Amino acid sequence: QLQLQESGPGLVKPSETLSLTCTVSGGSISSSGYYWGWIRQPPGKGLEWIGNINYSGNTYCNPSLKSRVTISVETSKNQFSLRLNSVTAADTAVYYCSRRQGASSFRDYWGQGTQVTVSS
Amino acid sequence: QSALTQPASVSASPGQSITISCTGTNNDVGVYNYVSWYQQHPGKAPKVMIYDVNNRPSGVSNRFSGSKSGSTASLTISGLQAEDEADYYCSSYTTSSTWVFGGGTKLTVL
Numbered sequence: 001q002l003q004l005q006e007s008g009p010g011l012v013k014p015s016e017t018l019s020l021t022c023t024v025s026g027g028s029i030s031s032s033g034y035y036w037g038w039i040r041q042p043p044g045k046g047l048e049w050i051g052n053i054n055y056s057g058n059t060y061c062n063p064s065l066k067s068r069v070t071i072s073v074e075t076s077k078n079q080f081s082l083r084l085n086s087v088t089a090a091d092t093a094v095y096y097c098s099r100r101q102g103a104s105s106f107r108d109y110w111g112q113g114t115q116v117t118v119s120s
Numbered sequence: 121q122s123a124l125t126q127p128a129s130v131s132a133s134p135g136q137s138i139t140i141s142c143t144g145t146n147n148d149v150g151v152y153n154y155v156s157w158y159q160q161h162p163g164k165a166p167k168v169m170i171y172d173v174n175n176r177p178s179g180v181s182n183r184f185s186g187s188k189s190g191s192t193a194s195l196t197i198s199g200l201q202a203e204d205e206a207d208y209y210c211s212s213y214t215t216s217s218t219w220v221f222g223g224g225t226k227l228t229v230l
Contacts, residue, residue, distance in 0.1 A: 039166075039221075046123070046224040047158070047166065047209050060217050063121060096165055105156035105213060106171035113165050 002027040004097050004111040012091075012118050018084040022097030022111055029078045030055045033102040036080045038071065040093040041113075048093075052100065053080055087118045124149065124210055124222035131228040137198040140225045142210030143191060148220055150191035154213035157186060157195045160224075161206045169208075170195060197227075205229040 008020035022036070029036060037052030051061035053071045061069045070083040084091060094113040101108060125143040132138045142149065142157075149155055153173045158166035168177055170186035173193060183198045193212070197204055210222040 037219075047160075047211075047221040049211070049219040049221060052219075062218060063216065104172055105154040105211065106175075106177070107156065107158075107166075107168055107211075108177065110165040110167075 002099065002109045004099065004109055006095060006097050006111045006114040008114060008116070010115055010117060012087055012116060013120050014088055014118055015086055018082070018087050018091060018116055018118070020082045020095055020097075020114065020116070021079050022081070024078045024080075024099075029073060029080060030075045035100045035102060036073065037098050037100060037107075038082045039096045039098060040091075041096070042090070042093040050082065050084075050095075054102070089118050092116065092118045121148075121214060121216065121218060121220050124212060124220055126208075126210060126222040126225045128223070129226045129228065131230055132200055133230045134200050134202060136200050137196060138200065138227065140195045140197075140208055140210075140227070142193040142195070142212075142222050144193070144212055144220075145191055147216070148191075148212040148214040149188065149193050151215060152213045153188070155186070155188060155193040156211045157184075157193075158209045158211065159204075159206045160209065166209065200229050202229050 003025045035052040038050040053059045073080040096113045097111040098107045099109040157170040160166045169184045173188045174186040208225045
């Protein structure tokens with residue numbers, strides 16, 4: 001059974017960089033045909049797609065965040081990561097990592113989510 | 121990119137059926153069959169209920185079904201049960217090679 005687990009600081013100061021890692025267990029992140037992505041949810045609000053990456057490192061990001069977002073994959077650790085720089089209070093959210101099957105809208109596995117608060 | 125449009129809330133009694141709409145544009149829902157629906161209970165991660173417009177993952181009740189007409193996708197839940205009470209989100213692929221979500225619909229089972 002595939003499992004995804006987010007990890008990273010729960011508190012980030014304004015203007016600094018938010019860094020999260022998603023560790024994949026029960027399967028290989030290097031398997032072709034999958035996209036690994038990040039989605040966030042501000043308190044009391046809806047879901048927002050941040051971006052995704054495939055096993056070969058091809059990335060796609062939300063245009064509204066593109067200038068601040070870096071998504072990378074580390075196959076040796078079976079992990080992928082999110083970096084969001086110059087954060088503000090508007091970046092406070094629960095951040096989820098997920099897997100999507102390629103050529104499909106099927107996001108079949110999700111992490112439990114991790115709360116990140118931006119505050120001084 | 122603009123969020124897909126969903127009603128903020130819907131409600132119905134147990135046993136009844138409801139339909140949640142998800143309206144996009146000719147840059148997303150209207151051109152791709154990559155529309156999915158997610159159920160989210162409070163404090164939990166989203167769970168996919170429908171993918172690629174009308175496909176149901178293994179383990180999801182056949183009371184859940186999806187459809188699409190033009191730029192509007194729909195999720196129908198028949199035989200409502202108390203456990204269906206949750207937030208529901210649609211999502212679509214876009215012509216910019218990105219993904220967009222709807223604003224979410226709160227389903228209340230009366």
